[in-house]
Amino acid sequence: DRGRASNYVYGAAKAGFTAYLAGLRARLWRRGVHVLTVKPGYVATRMIEGRRLPRWLVASPERVGRDICRAALSRRDVLYTPGWWRPVLAAYRALPECLAKRWEL
Numbered sequence: 001d002r003g004r005a006s007n008y009v010y011g012a013a014k015a016g017f018t019a020y021l022a023g024l025r026a027r028l029w030r031r032g033v034h035v036l037t038v039k040p041g042y043v044a045t046r047m048i049e050g051r052r053l054p055r056w057l058v059a060s061p062e063r064v065g066r067d068i069c070r071a072a073l074s075r076r077d078v079l080y081t082p083g084w085w086r087p088v089l090a091a092y093r094a095l096p097e098c099l100a101k102r103w104e105l
């Protein structure tokens with residue numbers, strides 16, 4: 001949702017994919033095809049092994065999987081999981097870049 005100094009190549013790929021999925025969703029919804037964009041926070045998988053993160057920040061794959069199933073069944077467009085990331089990211093996106101670059105999370 002925002003370019004960050006520590007991983008902006010990864011972030012740019014995710015931002016591009018998000019735009020791609022939004023376009024695909026807009027193209028396919030009339031034909032009844034649902035496209036769900038999943039935006040997870042930190043998830044306890046191999047990808048983050050060895051990273052020193054507070055436990056409360058890291059969700060289990062089971063939790064994230066359940067959220068994804070529910071979102072798919074209710075045909076949501078975009079899922080933040082766990083859900084509290086949605087307001088956090090909304091606030092982070094709203095932060096002017098001149099501040100965000102100083103206060104990188």
Ligand SMILES: NC(=O)c1ccc[n+]([C@@H]2O[C@H](COP(=O)([O-])OP(=O)(O)OC[C@H]3O[C@@H](n4cnc5c(N)ncnc54)[C@H](OP(=O)(O)O)[C@@H]3O)[C@@H](O)[C@H]2O)c1
Nearest residue numbers: 010014038039040041042043044045046047048058059061
């Ligand atoms: N974990 C997080 O905190 C987190 C947060 C946000 C988003 N994500 C995103 O969630 C997605 C899944 O990540 P994860 O956390 O589940 O990571 P993971 O446990 O490391 O799993 C990555 C998966 O991708 C497969 N893979 C990697 N390179 C591949 C390639 N070149 N061709 C085909 N398959 C390949 C791996 O296959 P093998 O098992 O065969 O190696 C593995 O199944 C990624 O897009 C990641 O960016 C993860």
